Amino acid sequence: MLARAGLLLQYVISRDVPWLRPVGCSVSEDGFKCDFISTSGEWPNESLVRKIEKAIVELESSGGVVPKYVGLVSDELVRLLGRSATYEVNGVDVFLESEVKPSEKVVKAVLIRNISAHNPTKDVSLVRLIGVAFDDLSEYREWVEYYEEAIKRDHRVLGQKLDLFDFYEEAGPGLVIYHPKGQLIREELIKLVKEINSRLGYSEVYTPHVYRSILWKISGHYDLYRDKMVLADVDGEEYGVKPMNCPGHILIYKSRTRSYRDLPIRLAEFGTVYRWEKRGELFGLLRVRGFTQDDGHAFVREDQIELEVGNILREVFNLLSLFGIARENTRIYLSTKPEKYIGSDEAWDKATQSLKRALDKLGIQYEVKEGEGAFYGPKIDVHFRDSLGRWWQCSTIQVDFALPERFNLEYVDSDGSKKRPVMIHRAILGSIERFMAIIIEEFEGRLPTWLSPVQVVVVPVSKDVAEYALEVTEKLKNAGIRAVEDLSDETLQKKIKMAYEQAIPYVLVVGRREAAQKTVTIRGRGNLQASNVPLDTFIRELINEIRERALSQKALTNILGRSPAREGSAPQGREPSTT
Ligand SMILES: [Zn+2]
Numbered sequence: 122m123l124a125r126a127g128l129l130l131q132y133v134i135s136r137d138v139p140w141l142r143p144v145g146c147s148v149s150e151d152g153f154k155c156d157f158i159s160t161s162g163e164w165p166n167e168s169l170v171r172k173i174e175k176a177i178v179e180l181e182s183s184g185g186v187v188p189k190y191v192g193l194v195s196d197e198l199v200r201l202l203g204r205s206a207t208y209e210v211n212g213v214d215v216f217l218e219s220e221v222k223p224s225e226k227v228v229k230a231v232l233i234r235n236i237s238a239h240n241p242t243k244d245v246s247l248v249r250l251i252g253v254a255f256d257d258l259s260e261y262r263e264w265v266e267y268y269e270e271a272i273k274r275d276h277r278v279l280g281q282k283l284d285l286f287d288f289y290e291e292a293g294p295g296l297v298i299y300h301p302k303g304q305l306i307r308e309e310l311i312k313l314v315k316e317i318n319s320r321l322g323y324s325e326v327y328t329p330h331v332y333r334s335i336l337w338k339i340s341g342h343y344d345l346y347r348d349k350m351v352l353a354d355v356d357g358e359e360y361g362v363k364p365m366n367c368p369g370h371i372l373i374y375k376s377r378t379r380s381y382r383d384l385p386i387r388l389a390e391f392g393t394v395y396r397w398e399k400r401g402e403l404f405g406l407l408r409v410r411g412f413t414q415d416d417g418h419a420f421v422r423e424d425q426i427e428l429e430v431g432n433i434l435r436e437v438f439n440l441l442s443l444f445g446i447a448r449e450n451t452r453i454y455l456s457t458k459p460e461k462y463i464g465s466d467e468a469w470d471k472a473t474q475s476l477k478r479a480l481d482k483l484g485i486q487y488e489v490k491e492g493e494g495a496f497y498g499p500k501i502d503v504h505f506r507d508s509l510g511r512w513w514q515c516s517t518i519q520v521d522f523a524l525p526e527r528f529n530l531e532y533v534d535s536d537g538s539k540k541r542p543v544m545i546h547r548a549i550l551g552s553i554e555r556f557m558a559i560i561i562e563e564f565e566g567r568l569p570t571w572l573s574p575v576q577v578v579v580v581p582v583s584k585d586v587a588e589y590a591l592e593v594t595e596k597l598k599n600a601g602i603r604a605v606e607d608l609s610d611e612t613l614q615k616k617i618k619m620a621y622e623q624a625i626p627y628v629l630v631v632g633r634r635e636a637a638q639k640t641v642t643i644r645g646r647g648n649l650q651a652s653n654v655p656l657d658t659f660i661r662e663l664i665n666e667i668r669e670r671a672l673s674q675k676a677l678t679n680i681l682g683r684s685p686a687r688e689g690s691a692p693q694g695r696e697p698s699t700t
Contacts, residue, residue: 328369464522
């Protein structure tokens with residue numbers, strides 16, 4: 122079906138749009154992608170795309186044809202690019218399969234949902250169209266509903282609406298600028314991982330953003346990552362902005378003679394890295410040029426891999442549960458030795474077995490991706506599914522034999538001999554930017570209280586209780602709660618509506634009765650309300666809700682004596698650190 126739609130798209134375009142020449146097409150689970158050379162350098166606009174969609178459906182309903190060959194100009198592109206093997210444009214393969222097998226099903230609906238342009242060289246303009254197609258109209262309508270839901274949650278839209286972050290043309294594409302509220306969310310995520318790091322025994326370090334290229338040559342990133350690195354000549358010497366944090370941590374390891382008793386040595390950093398993705402591939406916080414990883418490196422003996430990885434995995438699941446992601450909505454992949462690899466077979470075997478044992482001990486189901494490990498070692502990736510059913514990768518745990526080799530890392534073993542440690546790279550959230558995008562979409566911007574930039578807004582019913590509103594706000598702030606007062610001239614209803622639109626979890630309404638009795642009327646999400654509650658009671662309950670990083674508005678439900686709505690589906694707090 123999708124393949125047929127892709128072929129029809131190529132056919133209709135080659136018939137109706139002379140300046141777009143089809144290069145190739147590919148299909149995946151969620152749609153088709155077709156690439157075109159744009160001879161005029163233009164992109165098709167929305168109205169042209171809608172016409173093309175219509176033409177495809179018309180062609181099909183008139184008994185249509187499935188052209189197997191539509192005059193692909195793949196060879197021409199090969200010539201234009203001056204390369205002959207595989208093509209990568211903007212970090213993804215341009216050349217997909219140039220021949221896709223058409224299916225017999227008739228395309229009833231087609232939707233191009235993304236148009237992007239790439240310039241692999243100065244003279245070549247490529248346009249990529251990504252779309253979906255259906256042979257069943259009710260399926261199509263279902264999809265549209267889903268798609269609209271996804272758009273409503275789009276983190277880019279919510280990021281602007283809630284004043285969290287933005288991208289600025291003059292600052293450069295793919296470079297996110299966090300506004301105060303976005304930074305507060307970031308800080309909360311960092312605080313969470315800092316606690317995890319301390320439980321896991323990681324020491325935090327800080328390393329520069331720029332190194333001499335010589336370091337990137339030793340680490341191998343210069344060869345592997347150069348296309349995506351920002352390099353600059355300064356005083357006749359070349360420097361590179363870091364695409365990864367590993368080399369700095371390795372230098373720390375190397376600064377001392379290490380004994381087998383010192384290991385594991387664990388170093389962590391919220392390291393901001395820069396990878397110059399092509400402009401056409403950038404997408405909100407999900408694909409940026411500068412991002413911060415909750416990075417960490419453990420230098421271990423081979424016999425320590427299993428325990429180390431097991432501890433990290435346990436924390437990964439704890440963390441996901443905080444966001445309401447249950448185990449059944451995760452997928453774990455273990456990627457094993459690829460064809461090209463470094464390190465001995467024995468070391469690979471031992472490390473892979475250690476990873477398997479770590480997973481088994483925790484009773485974690487996983488899929489083995491045979492031969493899909495990195496050339497430097499096996500790895501575990503954790504994916505999870507959000508409430509729209511989309512899968513995301515977050516955590517990664519990678520065993521590395523290569524960097525210890527390249528940097529000649531050693532430790533002195535119990536018999537006095539020198540041994541090579543193994544490095545474990547790990548990120549729990551992955552990239553803070555990406556994780557933020559995912560949770561903003563998952564919660565539709567209505568983050569749990571602990572993550573909300575503003576946790577409480579205090580609204581006086583009338584001017585004569587403004588002073589009490591200020592007193593309440595002050596008390597909340599003194600208790601470490603992020604509270605603001607709204608003393609504007611708007612009506613009460615308008616103020617409550619604004620608080621709702623700004624996704625603030627709690628609105629405290631105060632009038633004369635509240636002022637006289639030192640109480641507050643609490644309005645939470647989902648129309649929950651508790652009237653005339655002693656302020657101290659609310660503060661106490663709210664502090665608990667925040668400290669536990671509860672998913673639900675426990676403070677309010679506790680006060681109301683009800684159980685939180687989401688309690689059954691997701692654990693409320695973290696396991697104690699001793700487990
Ligand atoms: Zn690393």
